[in-house]
Amino acid sequence: MGVVVLKSHISGxxxxxxxxxxDGSHRSKLFVLTLALFIFIGISGTAAAEESASMxxxxxxxxxxxxxxxxxxxxxxxxxxxxxxVIFTPLMMGFTPIDGLIIRGTGLFVAMAGALVAAxxxxxxxxxxxxxxxxxxxxxxxxxxxGALLAVYIKxxxxxxxxxxxxxxxxxxxxxxxxxxxxAGGRIEYPEVRKVDRFTQRVGLAMAYWxxxxxxVVQYQVTRSWLGLLMFSGVGLISGLFGLGAGWAMVPxxxxxxxxxxxxxxxxxxxxIGIGDTAAIWPYIMQGTIFPLFxxxxxxxxxxxxxxxxxxxxxxxxxxxxxxxxxxxFISGIRLVQQSLSMLGYx
Amino acid sequence: xxxxRGKFSSESRPKPPxxxxxxxxxxxxxxxxxxxxxxxxxSLILTTDKNYIDSSCLLNNLWAGDNPSxxxxxxxxxxxxxxxxxxxxxxxxxxxxxxIAFACLAAVLGVWASIFALIKDREHLFVVFAFIVAIILTxxxxxxxxAGH
Numbered sequence: 001m002g003v004v005v006l007k008s009h010i011s012g013x014x015x016x017x018x019x020x021x022x023d024g025s026h027r028s029k030l031f032v033l034t035l036a037l038f039i040f041i042g043i044s045g046t047a048a049a050e051e052s053a054s055m056x057x058x059x060x061x062x063x064x065x066x067x068x069x070x071x072x073x074x075x076x077x078x079x080x081x082x083x084x085x086v087i088f089t090p091l092m093m094g095f096t097p098i099d100g101l102i103i104r105g106t107g108l109f110v111a112m113a114g115a116l117v118a119a120x121x122x123x124x125x126x127x128x129x130x131x132x133x134x135x136x137x138x139x140x141x142x143x144x145x146x147g148a149l150l151a152v153y154i155k156x157x158x159x160x161x162x163x164x165x166x167x168x169x170x171x172x173x174x175x176x177x178x179x180x181x182x183x184a185g186g187r188i189e190y191p192e193v194r195k196v197d198r199f200t201q202r203v204g205l206a207m208a209y210w211x212x213x214x215x216x217v218v219q220y221q222v223t224r225s226w227l228g229l230l231m232f233s234g235v236g237l238i239s240g241l242f243g244l245g246a247g248w249a250m251v252p253x254x255x256x257x258x259x260x261x262x263x264x265x266x267x268x269x270x271x272x273i274g275i276g277d278t279a280a281i282w283p284y285i286m287q288g289t290i291f292p293l294f295x296x297x298x299x300x301x302x303x304x305x306x307x308x309x310x311x312x313x314x315x316x317x318x319x320x321x322x323x324x325x326x327x328x329x330f331i332s333g334i335r336l337v338q339q340s341l342s343m344l345g346y347x
Numbered sequence: 348x349x350x351x352r353g354k355f356s357s358e359s360r361p362k363p364p365x366x367x368x369x370x371x372x373x374x375x376x377x378x379x380x381x382x383x384x385x386x387x388x389x390s391l392i393l394t395t396d397k398n399y400i401d402s403s404c405l406l407n408n409l410w411a412g413d414n415p416s417x418x419x420x421x422x423x424x425x426x427x428x429x430x431x432x433x434x435x436x437x438x439x440x441x442x443x444x445x446x447i448a449f450a451c452l453a454a455v456l457g458v459w460a461s462i463f464a465l466i467k468d469r470e471h472l473f474v475v476f477a478f479i480v481a482i483i484l485t486x487x488x489x490x491x492x493x494a495g496h
Contacts, residue, residue, distance in 0.1 A: 059402040060393050097412040109447065116378040116453050123371030126363030134476035141483045145492055203472065210360040217361060274374060275480065278454035282487040285448060286429050289415045292443030293405060296389045
């Protein structure tokens with residue numbers, strides 16, 4: 001049943017990079033299926049649908065356009081070692097006129113779907129720490145729901161001013177994340193835990209996994225879990241409020257604060273996104289902010305883009321793509337700040 | 348405070364926890380089925396007229412930057428609440444949204460199933476954590492936790 005095999009490529013100087021590798025037969029089947037889907041929708045949909053006056057696109061053309069854009073986002077994201085969700089939301093909010101709440105709900109959905117697909121091999125190999133997962137999932141999912149509810153509340157009660165403040169906060173956050181990628185990319189592959197505090201000891205988060213690259217079992221401890229709890233609350237709130245995947249924040253919390261090995265941190269964060277974003281997505285669904293015609297091509301596109309990105313990863317210079325994505329994030333962040341200032345009447 | 352020494356050992360591969368494997372398998376297959384259903388639904392949206400929301404109207408209003416309430420009012424006549432798609436399964440939108448909702452149930456089902464494995468493994472504290480997470484996810488999915496229109 002092993003359709004998809006995930007490999008984590010992690011180095012000390014880069015953010016966790018997760019790639020999906022399909023074996024030959026499945027890869028060609030997926031390619032043929034995707035191609036068939038394009039052709040089917042392109043031919044039948046274009047003929048059946050009326051042209052939309054404001055965009056000049058039929059629903060089928062809209063579907064294909066966002067599929068292609070999302071494939072590009074997924075490819076670039078995996079090459080740069082980040083999740084697609086962290087680029088999707090700011091880029092769409094900054095450069096399309098689509099309502100912010102719809103984009104954030106869709107952003108959460110695509111981040112969640114990608115994370116759930118990616119989780120399986122990490123758990124099967126014991127790389128994701130299930131104890132750590134459920135321990136962190138409590139504050140993360142609770143605050144992610146709170147963030148999603150806050151997003152809906154702001155939209156309903158504060159109107160344009162609320163949207164402007166959300167864009168200002170998201171734009172600033174995206175610029176900060178981009179700066180973190182530039183200046184604080186350091187990670188520790190195997191952090192040495194000298195002392196474990198009493199709280200963490202009592203919770204018992206220690207585990208072991210088989211490290212393929214060194215052919216050995218890695219037994220590891222984590223520490224400062226109380227601080228991790230607080231930080232996961234903040235990360236969850238941001239994820240739910242802004243519709244971002246939160247791997248960019250979770251990996252450093254797990255690796256640098258709680259001192260989990262880098263591979264464990266990357267794998268656990270991927271699984272955690274699936275759980276936390278599930279909690280946050282439902283308030284968006286209940287409010288009718290998810291429209292399948294927009295959400296489905298974005299979801300398929302990001303997942304297909306991740307697979308394609310993993311395939312071409314060995315042939316491109318990762319450094320260039322990394323700076324490309326940092327550039328995209330800076331531009332999206334500045335655009336969001338500019339939009340918010342314009343909405344508030346400052347420019 | 349406890350001092351930790353020695354990280355590596357040449358023991359045989361540790362068995363991955365059953366609870367994690369169950370969660371991973373269930374979530375993976377549920378989300379995959381949800382994706383397939385949603386793709387079928389979108390194919391119907393694009394190829395038939397049996398839709399709840401007028402697709403051209405949706406795109407016009409989506410691209411005009413209208414909020415979800417305005418889009419629903421103009422393109423479907425009403426802004427439905429909660430699990431609206433369950434009553435519209437004869438339409439492409441209803442099927443596509445059912446697929447999306449099913450995919451969003453993946454983690455909910457996965458966490459509940461993994462609780463039983465945690466109980467079997469006598470991981471009592473983590474049963475409690477997983478139970479709290481499962482309650483949060485279920486309450487969210489049932490619409491018990493939600494903001495009003």
